[in-house]
Each structure stands twice: as structure tokens, then as C-alpha cells.
Amino acid sequence: MKSALDPVKRPVSAVADQREVRDVARVEVAIDRATPLTLLFDPEHTLDDRIAAEQFIA
């Protein structure tokens, strides 16, 4: 992605530093149903439609 190379934008993701863990031995991954997030979309451009439509993009 072009913007990732933009040096002005790099400091924005500094908080994400904590989200990389190096030299791992074991990783367990599961959906956390306790903390659902809510995203709001204009009815004519909803997230479910966008995800489905991605399958038809060449």
C-alpha cells in the first residue's frame, strides 16, 4: 500500500509496536465474543455488501 511508505504517516502506527511479539513459542487464537465492535455504514454502502462484492473484483 502506497501510504505505508509515507514517512509522515509512519508515526501514526507507533502504538502498534505492542502488537508484534517476537520469538514466540506458542500462539492460541480464538474469537472474543465478549467485546463486539460496532461499525456504522450508509445504507447504500454497507460492509457486508462490500465484502461480498470483493469476490467479483478482477
Add this chain to the structure above:
Amino acid sequence: MSGEVRRALVASPTPAAKAAEERLRATYDFVPQDEANMIVALGGDGFMLQTLHSMLESRRILPIFGMNLGTVGFLMNEWRLERLEQRMHSAKAFKVTPLRMTVDTVDGERFSIPAINEVSLLRETRQTARLEVEVNDRTVLPELVCDGVLVATPAGSTAYNLSAHGPILPLGSGLVALTPISPFRPRRWRGAILPESTTIRFTVLDPVKRPVSAVADQREVRARSRQASRQRRGGPA
């Protein structure tokens, strides 16, 4: 949305997002985030993920209406100054359940980190990663030889997962994608689609010779790790 709407506004530090923020603040009333019951976020997908992560950390989770001032804007609505109240009123709400990764390091540390798009494991050196993969405590792959592997949510299935040839999962499908990144062995293993109630465990085989890192939400972390590696080399920021 019923009841009184108290909106907070957050913006990415890019010039475009900052300019949009200024115009919105001149047009509408906003409250500080700790008094809000709804958030308006200005920026790109990376900023949206960052905002969602900080809400998960603060454990104060509010509905977000994002407007795109970034590049892709998959998680965002179109940027418009006009009719914000009406748009937020008629907006459709989508629930997105994050993943949580629990990581044990070689040094015996443990981390628990949420991920909205995906959790990925990546080799740290030229040595391929060797991973044992368990699904609900059952070993399904005794040895996956690869660059890495990822677990994606439906919301994240069109991001890194798609680049790694993983399947697109419809939102609300209740599924996760387990997708290898450049798998070498097993030869023809292309990944799996699993119910979201599944617990997936990766054990790094030979972690000293073949170190592996674990990453929550690739998009945010890549830039940072690039910056970190530049700093190590003493290069310009």
C-alpha cells in the same frame, strides 16, 4: 439510533483528515470521547483499526461512523461535510467480533492481544517457519513448513488474507479463515475455513533456530516494524 446522540470526533494526523476535522468542528457539536455515546472517525482503514484497538484497550466500546480520508477506506464511509446527523441516524450497524491471540514467548512471557482483521505468524529470518497446528486441541497439521500462517475474521478476510490467497468470508458468516503464507509442506494444503467458536493453536517447532513473530492486524504493524528496522540501521526516519 434512539436517545440523545453525543458524538465525539477523532481524526488521523494526516493533513486531509485534520482539514476535514476542522470543517466538521465548525459545523457540528462534538463532546469529549469519555462523554460520547458515538464516535466519528476521520482517516483511512489503518486509523479505523487503531481507533478500534484503543477502544478495546480502554474497554469503552462505542459505535463508530468512519469517513474515508485515507487510501482504501474499506471500513469507512464516503467523506462528506453535509447531513452528518441524518447519515448517522440512518446508518446500518454492523457487529464485528475481534480475535484474541494469547502468545507465549520463548522467554516465558505471555501476551493477550486483540486483532480485528487477522493474527499472523511470520518467520523472522531466512529460515522457514515450522509450526504444529492444532484445532480444538487436536493436531491437524503436525508440521506446517511455511513463511507463516494467519487467522482472519470475515471483516479482515479481504485484507492480508486475500493477498495470501485465502477465502473471502461473508460478514456474519460465523467463520474464520486459517490461511498459510507460502506453504512448502504439506505440498497442497491451501488452508481451512473454520467455525468462529474454534480455538486454533500454533506451536513453533525449533523456535531458536527458526524464530517466528506473531502480529495482530498486519496493516498497523508493518509500518512500525519498517521504521524500527530503519532505526536499527541508523537510517533516516
